[in-house]
Each structure stands twice: as structure tokens, then as C-alpha cells.
Amino acid sequence: MSFFSFDTSDFMPHGHCILWREEILYPMVISDIIIFLSYSAIPFALFYFINKRPDLSPRVKRMIFLFCIFIQACGFTHLVTASNYWRSDYQLELILKVITALVSFITAVVAAMNIKELISLPSPEQYNQKNQELIRLNESLEEEVKKRTQDLEDQRAYLESILSGVQDGIIEFHPIKNDTGEIIDLNSKFINEQVEVQLASGARSLNERDSLLSQLPETKNRGVFEIIKTVFETGKTHVLDPDHSIELGKYYRSVFSKNPTRESVFVFFSDVTDREENKLQVINNSRLSALGELAGGIAHEINSPLQIIDGSLRQVRRSIEKPSEDQNRYLDIIKDTVKKIAKITQNLRRLSHGDLNSVQETEVVQFLSEIIDITSEKLKSRGVTLKQHFLNQSATIIKTNKVALSQIIINLINNALDELDQKEGEKVIGVSFFVTESHYVIEVSDNGGGVPTDNIDKIFNPLFTTKEVGKGSGLGLSLSSRLATSMGARVFLVQNDFTRFQVLFPKEEQ
Amino acid sequence: MNILICDDESLLLELYESELSQIEACQIFTAADGLEGLEILTNNEIDILLTDGKMPRMDGIKLVNEASRKGVLPRHVYLITGYHGEYKDEELKEMGIQKIIDKPVDFDWLINFVTKLD
Numbered sequence: 001m002s003f004f005s006f007d008t009s010d011f012m013p014h015g016h017c018i019l020w021r022e023e024i025l026y027p028m029v030i031s032d033i034i035i036f037l038s039y040s041a042i043p044f045a046l047f048y049f050i051n052k053r054p055d056l057s058p059r060v061k062r063m064i065f066l067f068c069i070f071i072q073a074c075g076f077t078h079l080v081t082a083s084n085y086w087r088s089d090y091q092l093e094l095i096l097k098v099i100t101a102l103v104s105f106i107t108a109v110v111a112a113m114n115i116k117e118l119i120s121l122p123s124p125e126q127y128n129q130k131n132q133e134l135i136r137l138n139e140s141l142e143e144e145v146k147k148r149t150q151d152l153e154d155q156r157a158y159l160e161s162i163l164s165g166v167q168d169g170i171i172e173f174h175p176i177k178n179d180t181g182e183i184i185d186l187n188s189k190f191i192n193e194q195v196e197v198q199l200a201s202g203a204r205s206l207n208e209r210d211s212l213l214s215q216l217p218e219t220k221n222r223g224v225f226e227i228i229k230t231v232f233e234t235g236k237t238h239v240l241d242p243d244h245s246i247e248l249g250k251y252y253r254s255v256f257s258k259n260p261t262r263e264s265v266f267v268f269f270s271d272v273t274d275r276e277e278n279k280l281q282v283i284n285n286s287r288l289s290a291l292g293e294l295a296g297g298i299a300h301e302i303n304s305p306l307q308i309i310d311g312s313l314r315q316v317r318r319s320i321e322k323p324s325e326d327q328n329r330y331l332d333i334i335k336d337t338v339k340k341i342a343k344i345t346q347n348l349r350r351l352s353h354g355d356l357n358s359v360q361e362t363e364v365v366q367f368l369s370e371i372i373d374i375t376s377e378k379l380k381s382r383g384v385t386l387k388q389h390f391l392n393q394s395a396t397i398i399k400t401n402k403v404a405l406s407q408i409i410i411n412l413i414n415n416a417l418d419e420l421d422q423k424e425g426e427k428v429i430g431v432s433f434f435v436t437e438s439h440y441v442i443e444v445s446d447n448g449g450g451v452p453t454d455n456i457d458k459i460f461n462p463l464f465t466t467k468e469v470g471k472g473s474g475l476g477l478s479l480s481s482r483l484a485t486s487m488g489a490r491v492f493l494v495q496n497d498f499t500r501f502q503v504l505f506p507k508e509e510q
Numbered sequence: 511m512n513i514l515i516c517d518d519e520s521l522l523l524e525l526y527e528s529e530l531s532q533i534e535a536c537q538i539f540t541a542a543d544g545l546e547g548l549e550i551l552t553n554n555e556i557d558i559l560l561t562d563g564k565m566p567r568m569d570g571i572k573l574v575n576e577a578s579r580k581g582v583l584p585r586h587v588y589l590i591t592g593y594h595g596e597y598k599d600e601e602l603k604e605m606g607i608q609k610i611i612d613k614p615v616d617f618d619w620l621i622n623f624v625t626k627l628d
Binding site: 306338 | 517519521522525526528529562563564591592593612613614615616617
């Protein structure tokens with residue numbers, strides 16, 4: 001017979017022990033049943049609790065689970081005790097009590113081991129307190145966020161008001177790097193509306209986001225790309241003034257400055273073309289006035305001796321009673337040469353006076369002839385044939401500034417000469433004056449190579465030159481164009497069999 | 511008719527004198543600068559003044575101004591000059607200079623011009 005397999009059916013039920021006294025029996029039985037029901041309800045409550053508290057640690061959960069088994073076992077013990085008042089199933093009661101004893105022991109040990117954790121389990125008050133604290137923290141955080149947002153908003157408004165007052169265009173350049181980390185190009189982002197304004201009057205514009213080098217290859221040639229790279233590396237601000245963009249046809253004042261918070265460089269730029277052109281104009285004017293003074297000085301120094309030669313010549317003629325044919329011829333040569341020199345000094349003198357701001361009535365053909373006289377020796381020495389076309393216009397008078405116009409014409413002739421120097425074969429420069437329906441036109445033409453189509457847009461830009469280094473300043477056509485504008489005319493290029501630069505005077509302004 | 515010629519080139523003075531003396535009934539005075547010229551104007555009744563512009567000691571413009579101030583400026587005053595850059599034609603006319611004659615002047619023209627003056 002094993003330990004649990006004894007038969008107790010013939011034992012006395014427990015009721016006998018209390019002599020079936022009803023006043024003891026029923027309260028005992030009813031109490032046991034109530035204890036059983038209550039002990040059975042507690043695990044449900046605990047399971048519900050565990051379900052609703054996912055935050056509990058697995059250990060606590062396990063302990064509660066043990067407690068459920070323990071209390072349920074206790075419940076069953078009471079139920080069997082109640083039934084054994086009438087029955088005598090002490091075997092079942094024994095088994096249940098042993099199980100209960102084991103489970104309660106394990107539960108007691110585990111509880112002792114986990115007592116610390118159990119103690120740390122917050123009470124509802126503590127929860128409430130923490131909750132209140134959290135709510136307070138949350139509120140103060142929200143307050144802080146609101147304040148910060150307002151600060152940011154204020155900062156934004158502040159920066160915007162500064163930006164709106166800035167007349168410079170601002171572009172942010174982001175580097176495009178290759179595999180080795182070297183900057184090979186730049187991406188641009190337009191920061192303010194002034195970018196469009198400052199670029200607007202240029203020959204063409206930039207596109208945002210596109211590669212800068214593909215749009216403006218000159219950026220590399222002019223060293224601007226290197227400057228931006230250096231600013232990236234050193235973080236030092238760089239000022240470029242004037243920053244002359246041939247491709248945009250403009251002068252800018254550019255300040256390159258590294259962005260302290262991101263990997264980018266800002267360029268602040270403004271159009272200073274007018275200032276630069278005025279500067280060139282001032283230089284040219286002072287050059288003209290120096291030239292004028294020199295011309296005047298030369299005229300004075302030459303004219304008096306010339307007068308003496310002329311006077312002496314008359315004395316010689318008078319003193320020779322019967323001059324031979326040769327004597328006469330040479331005396332005539334002297335007289336003609338004196339006249340020729342006098343004409344040159346007269347033209348020089350004309351160049352030297354007058355300012356650039358007034359207009360004078362000009363007999364154009366006469367005027368052009370004088371200029372041609374000055375340049376004819378130069379043309380001859382460089383093997384150029386000069387052709388003049390002044391069809392029936394010898395009496396035409398137009399209003400010009402003679403100094404400015406002579407500068408323009410001499411400049412155009414010099415340009416033609418430089419162009420023809422590169423040419424083999426017949427070299428021809430034509431100077432013409434003709435009248436169209438709307439304009440008086442002075443034209444200087446040559447049969448040289450002409451202006452390449454790519455350059456036509458640029459030839460009137462200041463500093464643009466195709467001449468070899470040291471030969472052309474790049475000021476010629478730009479200044480000619482400005483001088484023409486200052487007297488209401490303009491310089492225009494026509495290319496056909498000849499390269500023809502025309503100075504057009506509108507008839508209605510005459 | 512009394513003519514005063516001022517020029518710092520003595521050779522030129524000699525030539526002017528030789529050429530203009532062909533004109534009938536005229537007496538030629540010459541001066542090498544403005545100061546000499548002013549003295550002659552003060553001491554003689556001169557009808558025509560032909561003066562160079564640039565001269566040492568006193569230039570032609572100053573001579574005209576001084577003579578004008580002293581009330582001895584002749585009826586006819588002409589500036590014969592190689593260059594008068596710093597003065598505008600109008601300014602010179604206001605000073606009493608009736609004509610600016612550019613050097614080198616054609617002597618035939620000059621004789622003819624002076625003869626016609628009364």
C-alpha cells in the first residue's frame with residue numbers, strides 16, 4: 001500500500017466528532033464554504049489585476065501566480081473539510097493539504113526572496129504623486145516649448161527684417177565632392193529675392209540648384225572657384241571687389257563667407273557695374289585731357305617755328321629775282337609741307353579742346369577727313385588701303401561732341417588695323433558717312449576676319465578683349481559705346497562681306 | 511596807323527615787321543613780351559595790337575587785361591597764337607580780343623586783313 005492509497009471509507013465522518021450538534025456543524029460548514037468561494041474569487045481578481053498591469057515585472061507576475069495557486073489550494077482544503085463532516089474522504093483531504101503545504105511554502109520562500117521588489121511596488125498614492133509630478137513636468141515642458149517656439153519665431157522675424165533691408169543678393173553654395181572628398185563643383189541656393197534683382201540686368205541669369213561650373217565656366221578661370229574652396233577650408237571671409245563676370249557682362253562686389261553651422265559658403269553680391277564704368281570713364285577722361293594738354297603744347301611749340309619758316313620762305317622768294325624752275329619747285333615743296341604740318345597741328349589742337357559734355361555742330365565729312373589725315377600715315381605704314389565714301393554729304397551738319405566722336409572713330413580705326421595685322425593679302429579700311437531714313441551713319445569697316453558669332457554679345461562689355469595680352473585693354477568698344485550714348489548715338493555692328501562698325505545718330509534728336 | 515606786334519620770337523617779330531611795313535602809311539612797333547608791349551601802349555597811340563599768347567614775364571592775355579585796366583587798349587586787338595587751350599573763345603572776346611588768329615598765319619591774308627581795318 002502506497003502512501004496515498006489507503007482506504008478511509010469506513011472511518012467516521014467528522015460530524016461525529018462534534019456529535020452532530022447542529023449549532024456547531026452548520027456554522028462550521030457554512031464558514032468553510034464561504035472561505036472556499038472567497039479563496040476561489042481571489043485568483044480571478046489577481047488575474048484581472050495582472051492583466052491590467054502590463055508594467056509588472058515577470059518575477060512579480062510569477063509570484064502573484066504562485067499566490068493564486070496557493071490560495072486556491074487553501075480554498076479546496078476548506079471545501080473538502082466541509083464535505084468530510086458527512087463523508088470520510090480523508091485521503092483527498094490529505095492530498096490537498098500536502099499540496100497546499102508545498103505551494104504555501106514555495107510561495108513564502110519566493111515572497112521572502114522578492115520582498116525588496118514587492119516593497120518597491122508603488123502604492124496608489126505614490127502613483128498619484130508621480131502622476132501629478134509628471135503632469136507638472138509636462139506642463140512646464142509645454143510652456144518651455146512654447147517659449148522657445150516664440151523665441152524662434154522672433155528670431156526668424158528679426159532675421160527676415162534684416163534680410164529685407166539687405167540690397168545684396170545672397171547665394172548659398174553647397175559643395176559637390178568627388179570620391180576623395182575634393183570639391184569639384186558647387187550647387188547654389190538663392191537665399192533672398194535680391195539675387196534675381198542683382199542678376200537681372202546681366203547678360204544672362206543663373207539657375208538655382210544647377211552646377212555652377214557648367215553654367216559659368218569662367219568661375220574657374222577667374223579664380224573665384226578657388227576662392228570659394230579656400231573659404232571652405234579656412235573659414236576666412238574673402239572680399240572680391242570688383243568681381244568682373246565677363247559671361248554675365250557685369251561687375252559685382254562679392255563677399256564670400258563660410259556658413260558657421262552647415263557645410264556651405266554664402267556669397268553676398270551687388271552689381272557695381274555703373275561705379276566701375278564711371279571709374280573707367282574718369283580714367284579715360286583724364287587720359288583725354290592729358291592728351292589734350294600734350295597736343296596743345298605740341299601745337300604751340302611747332303606753330304611758331306612753322307610761322308618763321310613760312311615767313312622766311314616769303315623773304316627768300318622775294319629776294320630771288322628770277323628763280324629757276326628747280327628753285328621754284330623746291331620753294332613750293334617747302335610751302336606745301338608747311339601747310340601740311342599746319343594742318344596736322346590744327347587737328348591736334350582741335351582734339352585738345354572742348355569737353356566731353358557739350359555738343360557742337362559738326363560738318364561730318366570735313367571732320368572725318370581731319371581724323372583720316374591724322375591716321376593716314378599709320379595706315380600707309382601698315383599696308384592698309386583707306387577708302388572713303390562721302391557721297392554728296394559734304395554739306396551735312398550734325399550735332400556731336402567732337403572730342404568724343406574723334407575718340408570713337410580713331411578707336412574703331414585702330415581696332416580694324418589690329419584685326420588686319422593678322423590678315424594676308426589686300427587690307428582695306430573704309431570710312432563712310434551716309435544717311436538713312438532715320439539715322440545719320442558714320443561707318444568704319446574692314447575686310448579682316450570679323451567678330452566670331454560667340455563674341456558678338458560680349459564685344460561691348462568692359463574689359464572684354466580678344467587681343468593678345470598687353471595689346472588690348474578691353475576698354476575700347478565699351479568706352480566707344482558709352483561715349484556714343486552720352487551724345488545720343490549708339491555703336492552698332494553689322495557683319496557681311498566687311499566688318500562694319502556703325503555710329504548711328506538718330507535724325508529726330510538732331 | 512600804328513601797329514604794335516608782341517611776340518617772344520625775335521625772328522618772327524622781324525618777319526612781321528618786314529611784311530606789315532609794306533602797308534602804306536603805317537608805323538610798326540614791336541615788343542618781346544607783354545611788359546614791353548604795355549609800355550609802348552602807354553606811351554604811344556596804337557591802333558592795332560597783334561599779340562602772341564604765351565610770352566615770358568607777361569603773356570598776351572595779361573597784356574590785354576592790363577591795357578584795358580589802364581585805358582590804353584587799342585581799337586583793334588588780335589591774338590595770334592599757336593594754342594589758346596585754357597581760354598574759351600567767348601571769354602577772350604569778353605576781354606576785348608576781337609579775333610583769334612591761329613599760327614601759322616598766312617602773311618598775304620594778314621596784310622590784306624590789316625589793310626582793311628580803319
